[in-house]
Amino acid sequence: MLEGLAASLSSNNLAESKYEKANRLYKFISQINQTIVHTQNEEALFQKSCDIAFKIGGFKMAWIGMFDYERKKILLINQNGIQEESVPLFSAAYENNGPQDHVLRSGSHYVCNDIENDLELEKWKVFASLNDIGSCIILPVKRKGVIIGSFNLYATEINFFDDAEIALLEEATGDISFALDVFEKYKQHKLVEKLIIENENRFRTLIEKSTDVKMLTNIKGEFIYGSPSVTKLLGYSINEFLNKSAFNFFHPDDLPDLIRNRTIILEAAGKSFSFQYRVLHKNGHWVWCEGTLTNMLHEPGIHAFVSNFRDISERKLAEQNLITFSENLNRTASDLQKIMDSSLDIICTINEKGKFVNVSKAAENILGYTPDELVGKKYIEMVLDEDVGKTNEIALEIMSGHPSTSFENRYLHKSGSVLHILWSANWDKELRVMYCIAKDITARKKAEEEKEKMGSDLIQRSKNQEQFAYIVSHNLRAPVSNILGFAELLKYENSSPALIRDSMKGMSIAASKLDEVIKDLNEILQIRSMISENRSDIHFQGLVENISLSIDNIMEKENVIIRTDFTAIDKMLSVRTYLYSIFYNLIINSIKFHRPGVPPLIEIKSRLTLNGMQLIFKDNGLGIDLKHHNENLFGLYKRFHLNIDGKGMGLFMIKTQVEKLGGKISVISEVNNGTEFTIEFENNSL
Numbered sequence: 001m002l003e004g005l006a007a008s009l010s011s012n013n014l015a016e017s018k019y020e021k022a023n024r025l026y027k028f029i030s031q032i033n034q035t036i037v038h039t040q041n042e043e044a045l046f047q048k049s050c051d052i053a054f055k056i057g058g059f060k061m062a063w064i065g066m067f068d069y070e071r072k073k074i075l076l077i078n079q080n081g082i083q084e085e086s087v088p089l090f091s092a093a094y095e096n097n098g099p100q101d102h103v104l105r106s107g108s109h110y111v112c113n114d115i116e117n118d119l120e121l122e123k124w125k126v127f128a129s130l131n132d133i134g135s136c137i138i139l140p141v142k143r144k145g146v147i148i149g150s151f152n153l154y155a156t157e158i159n160f161f162d163d164a165e166i167a168l169l170e171e172a173t174g175d176i177s178f179a180l181d182v183f184e185k186y187k188q189h190k191l192v193e194k195l196i197i198e199n200e201n202r203f204r205t206l207i208e209k210s211t212d213v214k215m216l217t218n219i220k221g222e223f224i225y226g227s228p229s230v231t232k233l234l235g236y237s238i239n240e241f242l243n244k245s246a247f248n249f250f251h252p253d254d255l256p257d258l259i260r261n262r263t264i265i266l267e268a269a270g271k272s273f274s275f276q277y278r279v280l281h282k283n284g285h286w287v288w289c290e291g292t293l294t295n296m297l298h299e300p301g302i303h304a305f306v307s308n309f310r311d312i313s314e315r316k317l318a319e320q321n322l323i324t325f326s327e328n329l330n331r332t333a334s335d336l337q338k339i340m341d342s343s344l345d346i347i348c349t350i351n352e353k354g355k356f357v358n359v360s361k362a363a364e365n366i367l368g369y370t371p372d373e374l375v376g377k378k379y380i381e382m383v384l385d386e387d388v389g390k391t392n393e394i395a396l397e398i399m400s401g402h403p404s405t406s407f408e409n410r411y412l413h414k415s416g417s418v419l420h421i422l423w424s425a426n427w428d429k430e431l432r433v434m435y436c437i438a439k440d441i442t443a444r445k446k447a448e449e450e451k452e453k454m455g456s457d458l459i460q461r462s463k464n465q466e467q468f469a470y471i472v473s474h475n476l477r478a479p480v481s482n483i484l485g486f487a488e489l490l491k492y493e494n495s496s497p498a499l500i501r502d503s504m505k506g507m508s509i510a511a512s513k514l515d516e517v518i519k520d521l522n523e524i525l526q527i528r529s530m531i532s533e534n535r536s537d538i539h540f541q542g543l544v545e546n547i548s549l550s551i552d553n554i555m556e557k558e559n560v561i562i563r564t565d566f567t568a569i570d571k572m573l574s575v576r577t578y579l580y581s582i583f584y585n586l587i588i589n590s591i592k593f594h595r596p597g598v599p600p601l602i603e604i605k606s607r608l609t610l611n612g613m614q615l616i617f618k619d620n621g622l623g624i625d626l627k628h629h630n631e632n633l634f635g636l637y638k639r640f641h642l643n644i645d646g647k648g649m650g651l652f653m654i655k656t657q658v659e660k661l662g663g664k665i666s667v668i669s670e671v672n673n674g675t676e677f678t679i680e681f682e683n684n685s686l
Contacts, residue, residue: 025165028057029172036179040186045179046078053153054080060133061154063090064141067104074100074150081154089127099138103150109170110138113159128154135160139173143180151176212291216304219297221246221262224304233289233311235282251278251286262293262305269298276312288316346438352399354378357433366421366440368414384410384418384610398434399427408441418610420445538579539571540564540606540615547584551591559599560591569606569613572681578657585654586677590619595672612682619676624669 031052039045046064053062063079076090094100098120099110112118113135115128128134133154141149151173155161161169213233216225223241231237234249241249250258254277265271272294278286291309296302340347340360346367349357355378359371367374367382383391387409394407403426411419425436544564548555555562572579587602594600600619607614658665658679669675 024056024058025168028052029168029175031056032172033175036175039179040183042180042183043078045176045183049151049176050078050080053151057153058155059153060131060156061152063152064149065090065100065152066149067100067147077149083131086127086131095123099136100150103138103140104147107140107147109140109166109173111161111166112136113161116158132156134158137161137166137169139169140177141173141180142177143184148180212308212310213289215246215307215309216302217246217307218304219266234279234287240282249280251280254278265293265295266297269295271295275309279309287311288313290315343437345440346436348374348436348438350379350434350436352432354380354395366419366438367411382411384412386410386610395434398425401427401429403427418442535573535575537571538574538576540566540604541570543580543583544587544604547580547587550584551588554591558591558594560602561599562587562602562604564603565605567606568608572613574661578661582654582657582679586617589651590617590621590675594619594621609680612680614681615679617677617679618674620674623671623673623675624667625671626667626669 032049035045035048035052039048050062050064053059059081061079061081063076063082065074065076067074071093073091073093076087079087079090082090099112102110112121115121115133115136116125121128131154134157135155137153139151139153140147141151153169211229211232212227213230214225214227215223215230218224222243222245224243226238226241228238230241247255247259258275258277261273261275265273272292274290274292276288276290279289281287288311289309290312291307293305293307296304296306337360341362343360343362344365346362347360348363349359351357355376356374359374361371363374364370369377380388380391391409394404398404403424405424407423407425409421409423411421413419419440420442422439422441423436425434427434541564544562548562554560583604590602591600598620600621603616603618605616607616655665661681663679663681665677665679667675667677
């Protein structure tokens with residue numbers, strides 16, 4: 001029985017507790033609604049809502065925070081029940097997946113009826129325990145349907161918020177959001193009213209103070225209003241033109257256009273047109289005016305054509321002067337262009353970005369490009385790669401205030417050929433442009449090169465003659481002297497048979513030496529004589545293969561390897577016997593002067609150059625000490641490896657034949673690191 005009585009009392013207490021809580025919440029909502037009715041701004045509403053929640057709603061704490069979306073923070077705006085030292089905790093960054101984040105993402109409330117055992121609120125458990133908080137609810141506060149903050153209510157009891165209470169609290173928060181919308185609308189309405197008043201005052205001031213003339217004319221074209229500025233512009237007092245026909249004040253030449261345009265806008269309300277007409281001044285002269293005429297016959301309180309215009313007489317005069325100046329300038333520019341285009345040299349303007357701005361017609365004759373093709377193009381794009389560096393350096397000097405009168409560089413013609421250009425240039429600091437004159441000196445440079453080549457040829461011929469004279473005087477003298485000496489011995493009648501035999505033997509040896517020298521000289525003379533054999537296309541690979549076959553036994557004996565690469569260019573127009581001899585002698589030399597115990601490796605390749613082509617012969621042989629033998633490298637009877645048989649004719653013959661074909665030969669070599677010969681032919685020698 002006692003147990004039943006206890007249960008009954010417990011049930012009654014629970015019911016009474018629920019009743020009290022429900023009653024408290026209804027009072028809370030009622031007070032909120034009354035506050036909304038009597039409050040006219042959101043700050044007061046927020047503070048009173050927190051006070052009502054704390055004092056009437058019986059919540060342990062109540063606070064309203066506003067979201068800072070950019071910094072992901074919530075800022076405490078108003079509160080009640082929070083100790084002063086704890087206030088900073090409520091203006092902090094909200095956590096991802098935390099209560100505030102949940103409200104933002106879902107747009108709905110967040111509730112926790114047991115903070116102590118809720119894993120999501122781990123960081124708030126200590127605070128909740130110290131402040132005797134068991135449950136909490138976070139409700140979204142909205143303005144115009146957008147969440148701007150949250151209403152946060154904390155209760156001491158656990159399981160404080162059931163569905164019915166949550167619904168009541170959502171209703172209360174919804175009422176707060178509704179009030180915010182009302183405040184916003186009221187604020188906007190007051191703002192609009194204020195703006196209207198300000199605009200009316202501003203418009204009135206603008207009309208009265210403006211230098212522009214404002215005029216109203218009725219449908220008949222009679223003036224019914226004019227702003228004060230009409231007196232300053234046209235000289236009339238307001239009474240002198242009111243009720244007068246506007247058509248009497250416009251220039252006869254402008255009147256037809258005015259009537260036509262006015263008739264067009266008369267058919268469409270709100271339509272307007274712009275004009276530039278001459279209007280009669282009180283003193284009798286015409287004033288150029290620019291403005292607009294708008295049909296506002298339909299507008300209440302206006303019922304007129306509204307015109308707004310200003311004096312543009314000075315501008316018209318300036319425009320006319322500008323037209324005259326422009327015509328004169330165009331004539332001057334045309335004359336200058338004719339002068340530029342009559343020049344045989346390129347006259348051009350280049351901006352600070354290195355682009356052509358203006359180019360004379362001579363560019364087409366010199367560079368192959370029309371002026372239109374060059375304008376906007378960077379000049380450096382046509383400069384030969386080897387000259388780009390020095391061209392940029394000179395350009396910087398010119399732009400720093402040092403004019404150039406004789407700068408030379410090479411340009412690529414549109415066809416791909418190389419041109420030599422002489423430049424004069426000056427920098428205009430104010431206009432930021434370079435004025436240039438470019439002269440084609442290609443013919444002059446070629447003539448200089450030919451002259452230089454002729455000089456070099458004469459020097460070389462002189463050296464050859466000296467060398468030939470040396471051969472004749474030295475190499476012939478020794479055997480001839482020996483023959484003469486032995487012949488003198490044979491004159492003696494009492495010469496012994498042994499002496500006669502030795503003399504005859506000596507004469508025979510000397511004669512053989514003499515014959516050998518004569519043969520060498522004959523071969524040299526044949527090479528130096530004019531080339532009579534016709535030139536033909538000679539394929540380099542075929543040449544190497546033919547030579548390899550002819551010396552197959554030597555190559556096999558010495559384990560010779562020849563590698564070729566003629567992908568760059570595989571043939572040339574030349575004299576077959578000479579080119580064969582050059583290839584043959586270079587290959588034989590590489591084999592002959594190979595390092596003992598090292599199989600000869602010969603690499604032969606072709607290479608295209610800007611002015612022609614190169615043939616490169618490289619081996620892994622003994623090499624040559626160029627420090628001591630460079631000057632005599634291609635001399636006749638010059639030998640550099642005395643332990644190997646030879647006459648010293650090979651390199652001399654190779655150089656002679658290369659030069660006879662119009663080429664030149666150079667060498668790179670180190671002792672025991674092989675030798676590399678480079679034969680170069682220019683385009684005009686191919």
